[in-house]
Amino acid sequence: MSALEPLLEFLSIPSVSTDPTHKEDVRKAALWLAERLKERGFYTELHETSLHPILYAERLLDPKAPTVLVYGHYDVQPPDPLELWESPPFSPTLRDGRVYARGASDDKGQLWAHVAALEGLSARVNVKFLVEGEEEIGSPNLLPFVRAHREKLRADVVLISDGAMFAPHTPTLTYGLRGLCYLEVRLKGARRDLHSGAFGGVAPNPIQALGWILARLKDEETGRVLIPGFYDRVRPVSEEERRLWPPLDEALLKGELGVEALPGEEGYTPLERLWARPTLDPNGIWGGYQGEGSKTVIPAEAGMKLSMRLVPDQDPEEVASQVEAYLREICPPGYTLEVLRLHGGKPVLTDPHSPPMRLMAEALEEVWGRPPVYAREGGTIPVVAELQEVLGAPIVLLGLGLPDDNLHAPNEKFDLVNLEKGIAVLRRFYGLLAGAR
Amino acid sequence: MSALEPLLEFLSIPSVSTDPTHKEDVRKAALWLAERLKERGFYTELHETSLHPILYAERLLDPKAPTVLVYGHYDVQPPDPLELWESPPFSPTLRDGRVYARGASDDKGQLWAHVAALEGLSARVNVKFLVEGEEEIGSPNLLPFVRAHREKLRADVVLISDGAMFAPHTPTLTYGLRGLCYLEVRLKGARRDLHSGAFGGVAPNPIQALGWILARLKDEETGRVLIPGFYDRVRPVSEEERRLWPPLDEALLKGELGVEALPGEEGYTPLERLWARPTLDPNGIWGGYQGEGSKTVIPAEAGMKLSMRLVPDQDPEEVASQVEAYLREICPPGYTLEVLRLHGGKPVLTDPHSPPMRLMAEALEEVWGRPPVYAREGGTIPVVAELQEVLGAPIVLLGLGLPDDNLHAPNEKFDLVNLEKGIAVLRRFYGLLAGAR
Numbered sequence: 001m002s003a004l005e006p007l008l009e010f011l012s013i014p015s016v017s018t019d020p021t022h023k024e025d026v027r028k029a030a031l032w033l034a035e036r037l038k039e040r041g042f043y044t045e046l047h048e049t050s051l052h053p054i055l056y057a058e059r060l061l062d063p064k065a066p067t068v069l070v071y072g073h074y075d076v077q078p079p080d081p082l083e084l085w086e087s088p089p090f091s092p093t094l095r096d097g098r099v100y101a102r103g104a105s106d107d108k109g110q111l112w113a114h115v116a117a118l119e120g121l122s123a124r125v126n127v128k129f130l131v132e133g134e135e136e137i138g139s140p141n142l143l144p145f146v147r148a149h150r151e152k153l154r155a156d157v158v159l160i161s162d163g164a165m166f167a168p169h170t171p172t173l174t175y176g177l178r179g180l181c182y183l184e185v186r187l188k189g190a191r192r193d194l195h196s197g198a199f200g201g202v203a204p205n206p207i208q209a210l211g212w213i214l215a216r217l218k219d220e221e222t223g224r225v226l227i228p229g230f231y232d233r234v235r236p237v238s239e240e241e242r243r244l245w246p247p248l249d250e251a252l253l254k255g256e257l258g259v260e261a262l263p264g265e266e267g268y269t270p271l272e273r274l275w276a277r278p279t280l281d282p283n284g285i286w287g288g289y290q291g292e293g294s295k296t297v298i299p300a301e302a303g304m305k306l307s308m309r310l311v312p313d314q315d316p317e318e319v320a321s322q323v324e325a326y327l328r329e330i331c332p333p334g335y336t337l338e339v340l341r342l343h344g345g346k347p348v349l350t351d352p353h354s355p356p357m358r359l360m361a362e363a364l365e366e367v368w369g370r371p372p373v374y375a376r377e378g379g380t381i382p383v384v385a386e387l388q389e390v391l392g393a394p395i396v397l398l399g400l401g402l403p404d405d406n407l408h409a410p411n412e413k414f415d416l417v418n419l420e421k422g423i424a425v426l427r428r429f430y431g432l433l434a435g436a437r
Numbered sequence: 438m439s440a441l442e443p444l445l446e447f448l449s450i451p452s453v454s455t456d457p458t459h460k461e462d463v464r465k466a467a468l469w470l471a472e473r474l475k476e477r478g479f480y481t482e483l484h485e486t487s488l489h490p491i492l493y494a495e496r497l498l499d500p501k502a503p504t505v506l507v508y509g510h511y512d513v514q515p516p517d518p519l520e521l522w523e524s525p526p527f528s529p530t531l532r533d534g535r536v537y538a539r540g541a542s543d544d545k546g547q548l549w550a551h552v553a554a555l556e557g558l559s560a561r562v563n564v565k566f567l568v569e570g571e572e573e574i575g576s577p578n579l580l581p582f583v584r585a586h587r588e589k590l591r592a593d594v595v596l597i598s599d600g601a602m603f604a605p606h607t608p609t610l611t612y613g614l615r616g617l618c619y620l621e622v623r624l625k626g627a628r629r630d631l632h633s634g635a636f637g638g639v640a641p642n643p644i645q646a647l648g649w650i651l652a653r654l655k656d657e658e659t660g661r662v663l664i665p666g667f668y669d670r671v672r673p674v675s676e677e678e679r680r681l682w683p684p685l686d687e688a689l690l691k692g693e694l695g696v697e698a699l700p701g702e703e704g705y706t707p708l709e710r711l712w713a714r715p716t717l718d719p720n721g722i723w724g725g726y727q728g729e730g731s732k733t734v735i736p737a738e739a740g741m742k743l744s745m746r747l748v749p750d751q752d753p754e755e756v757a758s759q760v761e762a763y764l765r766e767i768c769p770p771g772y773t774l775e776v777l778r779l780h781g782g783k784p785v786l787t788d789p790h791s792p793p794m795r796l797m798a799e800a801l802e803e804v805w806g807r808p809p810v811y812a813r814e815g816g817t818i819p820v821v822a823e824l825q826e827v828l829g830a831p832i833v834l835l836g837l838g839l840p841d842d843n844l845h846a847p848n849e850k851f852d853l854v855n856l857e858k859g860i861a862v863l864r865r866f867y868g869l870l871a872g873a874r
Contacts, residue, residue, distance in 0.1 A: 018730035078732055081630075137730055164635070178634060182731045191695025193518075193846040196718050197615060197816025198601065200746045201710030202690065202699035207719040207741070211651020220649045220769060253639065258628025261771050262639035273638030281633050282644040283734050288721035289742055293455030293574055294619045294779040295515055296744055296817075297720050297845050304644070305726055307733055309637045332657060334698050342731040379634025380733075408734050409630040 003116035003423060004099070004416065006036060010074075010108050011092040011101040017052055017075035017136050026052045026133045029074040029108075033115070033131060040118050042129070049141035052133030056152070059118070060126045066433050067126040069155035069393070071383060072111030072162060073135035076103035077408045084410035098413040105405035107135065109414035110161035110422070113400055117426035123434035128155060132383070135162070138182070138343025139382040146386050155393050157356040157433070160384065161422065163399030166246055166375045168415075171364035171425075173357055174397035176275065176376030177384055179310035179347035181319045182283075185213075185327065186303040188336040196296040204334045206302035207287045216330045217306075218280055222266040225280045225308070227326045233313045237276045244352065245271060246373040256404055275376035279309045305342070309378060316344030345382030354394035359436060363428035367421055375399075379407075398425070440553035440860060441536070441853065443473060447511075447545050448529040448538040454489055454512035454573050463489045463570045466511040466545075470552070470568060477555050479566070486578035489570030493589065496555070497563045503870050504563040506592035506828070508820060509548030509599060510572035513540035514845045521847035535850040542842035544572065546851035547598035547859070550837055554863035560871035565592060569820070572599070575619070575780020576819040583823050592830050594793040594870070597821065598859065600836030603683055603812045605852075608801035608862075610794055611834035613712065613813030614821055616747035616784035618756045619720075622650075622764065623740040623775040630725075633733040641771045643739035644724045653767045654743075655717055659703040662717045662745070664763045670750045674713045681789065682708060683810040693841055712813035716746045742779070746815060753781030782819030791831035796873060800865035804858055812836075816844075835862070 015029035016022040030053045034044040042057040052075065060067075079089035079102045087093035092101035099109065111131065118127060130153060132142045146153060165172040189204030218225055225231070248271040254262060264273040273279070287302025289295035308319055324339045331337045351357065352374045364372045377399065388395055400422040406412045452466035453459040467490045471481045479494040489512065497504075516526035516539045524530035529538035536546065548568065555564060567590060569579045583590060602609040626641030655662055662668070685708040691699060701710040710716070724739025726732035745756055761776045768774045788794065789811045801809045814836065825832055837859040843849045 018728070018732070020729070078726070078728060080726075080728070084630075180634070180733070182733065184731075189696070191693075192521075192843070192848075194694070195816065195844040195846065196716075196720060196744060197617070197746055197814070198840060198844060199694070199711070200716040200718050200815060201701045201714055202707045203694060204696060204700050205718050207722045208651055208655060210722070211648045211654075211719070212657045214645055214648020215652030217648075218645060256628075257631070257636070257640060259626070259641060259771060263641050263769075263771050264638045270639045274636070277638055279633075279637040281637050281642050281735055282648070282725065283633060283732060284725035284727050284736075285644045285647070285722055285739065286727045288719065289515070289517075290721050290723045291455070291515060291517070292457070294621075294742060294744070295455065295720060295845060296617070296619065298718055299721075302722065305731060307633055307731070309634055332700075334696060334700050377634070378637060379632065403635065406629070407632040407635060408732060409632065411629075 003112065003419060007109060007112045008092045008099065010112060011099065011103055012090055014090045015075050015133065016078050017134050019078055026075055030055050030133055033074055036115055037129060040115065047145065051141060054142060054145055055129065055131040057129040062124050062126065065124045065126050066157070067128065067155045069128045069130060069153055069158045070114045071130050071158060071160045071387065072114065073107045073132050074111065075133040075136050076106065077136050081410060086411055097417065098415050100411055100413045102412050104412050104414035105401035106407045106412065107162045109419060110400045113419055113422035114161060114426060117423045121427060121430055123430040125430045125434050128153065135381065138345060140343070142383050143386050146383065146390050150390055153391060155391060158387050158391065158393050158395045159398065160381065160395065161398045161400045162381050163377050163379060163397060164401040164403050164405065165399050166373050168402055171368040171370065171372040172375050172399055173352065173361060173372045174375050174377050174399050175350045175352035177348040178378050178380055179314060179316055180307060180343070180345045180380040181310060181316040182307040182342045182344065183320065183323060184303065184305050184340040184342055186301065186338040188301050189334065190300050193300050194298040196298050199298060203298045205298050206335060207299065209332050209335050210285065210287070210302050210304060212332060213327065213330055214282060223264050224266065225278065227322050229322050230278065230319065234278060235312045237272060244374045246375065274378045276311055278311050278314060282306050309380065310347050312347045312349050314347060316346060320344065345380040346385035348384045348388060350388065350395045356394050356396050359432045360396050360398060360429050363425050363432055366428055367424045440549065440856065444546060444549045445529045445536065447549060448536065448540055449527055451527045452512050452570065453515050454571050456515055463512055467492050467570055470511055473552055474566060477552065484582065488578060491579060491582055492566065492568040494566040499561050499563065502561045502563050503594070504565065504592045506565045506567060506590055506595045507551045508567050508595060508597045508824065509551065510544045510569050511548065512570040512573050513543065513545070514573050518847060523848055534854065535852050537848055537850045539849055541849050541851035542838035543844045543849065544599045546856060547837045550856055550859040551598060551863060554860045558864060558867055560867040562867045562871050565590065572818065575782060577780065579820050580823050583820065583827050587827055590828060592828060595824050595828060595830050595832045596835065597818065597832065598835050598837045599818050600814045600816060600834060601838040601840050601842065602836050603810050605839055608805040608807065608809040609812050609836055610789065610798060610809045611812050611814050611836050612787045612789040614785040615815050615817055616751060616753055617744060617780070617782045617817040618747060618753040619744040619779045619781065620757065620760060621740065621742050621777040621779055623738065625738050625773040626771065627737050630737050631735040633735050636735060640735045642735050643772060644736065646769050646772050647722065647724070647739050647741055649769060650764065650767055651719060660701050661703065662715065664759050666759050667715065667756065671715060672749045674709060681811045683812065711815045713748055715748050715751060719743050746817065747784045749784045749786050751784060753783060757781065782817040783822035785821045785825060787825065787832045787834070793831050793833050796869045797833050797835060797866050800862045800869055803865055804862045
């Protein structure tokens with residue numbers, strides 16, 4: 001596939017946006033992409049920000065033709081734990097019809113399908129690209145950029161591929177995303193690390209205190225989040241919407257996770273818990289001695305990363321305030337608590353039956369030979385809610401990845417059949433859109 | 438002070454017993470010490486073990502003279518967190534009448550006082566040294582060595598300096614030590630790390646589960662350890678013993694720890710909690726993303742180091758079994774629990790009024806100008822219970838360190854006045870012991 005070679009080049013750039021030592025690599029990825037768009041007749045602008053640049057590009061053929069805005073991101077998650085990768089994360093490797101690399105599915109591979117689809121496209125459609133390097137850290141600079149460049153970004157459709165199909169060989173249209181509220185919690189006890197023999201019995205232990213806090217954040221029996229007000233704004237799922245949902249193959253999901261049960265909030269099906277219920281998960285924890293063998297220390301500090309996935313109509317800022325207030329309330333006496341708000345993103349629901357969604361459904365059925373399923377996704381793309389609010393254009397979420405792509409984990413991969421069919425679907429969509437006007 | 442220069446040399450050897458990369462350094466420390474003892478007329482033997490060598494040395498002057506066995510250890514704790522040291526841990530540095538280095542107080546400085554005290558000593562006393570390199574990892578090879586060399590180690594008194602004085606300028610005789618049970622707990626959930634958006638709501642989270650487990654190990658309100666049977670064998674403190682205890686300066690202790698309260702088990706004084714009550718403390722915890730910024734991962738694994746300080750008549754093996762059984766009972770479903778027993782040590786009580794304790798009290802009063810206080814210690818020296826059982830000789834615990842020596846923490850130090858007075862006390866003790874026979 002001629003689209004593959006440039007993608008391997010794109011994937012070999014370690015554009016880890018959260019890691020300051022990779023700042024130049026993130027920039028390199030933006031410049032690389034700009035070159036590929038120029039080769040395809042685009043005018044490009046690199047907008048500097050306080051951190052990573054935003055790439056804007058446009059190919060305007062006809063003011064009367066419909067305009068599509070494509071959003072994607074060229075940054076990737078950190079690759080650690082490195083030792084669990086079967087091939088190095090930034091040496092893209094082909095195995096069994098898949099390309100393995102950090103960013104293969106999230107989002108370089110999917111973004112690349114959109115660039116490759118434009119090669120020699122005859123359909124009269126104006127295309128704009130908005131590509132950022134800060135998606136994995138919550139798009140702090142993109143959100144104000146969108147508000148400031150409302151006119152430039154104006155479009156009839158917003159096209160986004162930064163998600164997954166519901167299952168292999170199952171064309172999927174996504175109409176909902178969860179939001180995110182991501183915090184760091186730091187707890188301090190004594191002034192310094194202490195010997196557990198000399199001081200055990202009178203010293204505060206921040207690790208123990210984090211345990212008490214975690215147990216008060218989520219109920220062990222019911223799986224319910226215990227933060228007051230957390231569920232207040234959660235919109236219930238209508239019967240009509242529920243009928244739209246495909247059946248979830250729970251046995252397959254258990255097999256994929258290697259688990260015998262799917263633990264979660266009592267009273268909801270696994271699919272509802274993934275798509276329409278908010279969650280709370282600690283994403284990292286640290287404190288004291290983590291090396292080989294034993295060290296009898298009571299650490300002065302411990303900390304954790306804590307995130308909540310949100311659903312309409314929860315608001316990330318409001319949830320962050322609820323969590324922070326509750327943490328201050330439940331923090332045991334004798335500890336100093338610090339809460340950092342790392343990033344957030346609003347949840348999204350779009351109209352599954354908007355005109356461009358109907359055209360995309362047609363394109364999917366033609367290419368895959370079967371109609372798409374309609375799905376929400378559990379993940380977050382912070383800019384989507386913003387694009388929806390600011391541009392007011394219908395949004396089409398076309399996930400090209402698969403649920404087992406190992407996003408944010410070792411051995412991330414992207415199936416080449418999805419790249420190939422994705423390009424074909426997009427070319428067909430542009431054709432339908434040009435004809436529909 | 439002429440005793441200082443060799444000590445600085447001793448302290449510059451990074452003999453971290455728990456870290457395999459320092460195996461040769463641990464050996465180097467043993468060889469260095471053997472040379473210093475040879476210089477002082479000792480016959481030495483280096484006994485190889487499966488890990489770090491045991492140094493035995495003897496200077497036998499007269500079969501009719503009393504024999505003293507000195508125990509100490511030449512291994513040290515890991516120095517991390519390195520960034521909190523004001524001078525490098527293995528570049529001993531003098532500041533304000535103290536030497537700063539890892540091992541300065543625990544135990545190289547105190548052990549060195551015993552070697553230096555023998556320089557030109559005229560008292561007719563036989564002296565044996567038993568020095569190990571595995572104290573910080575629970576003395577796994579020393580305990581069988583003591584049982585196997587009962588005859589060789591036979592002595593009238595066992596002298597040990599591996600602890601602290603009750604307060605500065607307060608000569609102290611220690612008659613009790615806590616024991617230790619140290620475990621590592623590992624928890625596995627899904628087969629691999631998971632994206633918290635794609636799987637949050639159906640995935641086990643081992644960090645959250647560790648939180649639930651920690652909350653069930655120790656009660657937040659009462660500070661009581663919740664492990665069934667844990668307190669069953671705890672010997673209550675007699676009124677007679679309690680009258681022996683010096684008053685604890687709680688304000689000073691709070692100031693030293695930088696805390697406003699001394700949290701611990703409800704219903705006991707801070708001193709009793711430090712000396713005569715068992716504790717439970719997580720000493721380290723890890724799992725998920727610990728780097729800068731955010732990563733939205735649900736980790737496949739998390740773990741912690743967990744230790745219990747024990748008091749007479751608790752038994753480390755029995756407690757380990759109690760903890761392990763309880764952990765299996767409270768581990769939430771859907772997780773794989775692994776418990777590793779890292780090390781242990783039995784608690785000790787000795788007779789505060791044995792004949793050699795009375796002689797040492799006399800020596801202390803002569804050198805310091807005030808009688809000693811009688812104290813227990815919260816820490817553990819695994820071999821002491823073993824020496825007591827196997828040799829049957831009275832044990833004198835003469836702590837030369839101070840409570841603020843930063844044992845097992847950054848900026849460990851040893852006060853030179855304690856080195857100097859310690860040497861003088863030991864020389865006087867040998868004189869009294871030779872005369873007493």
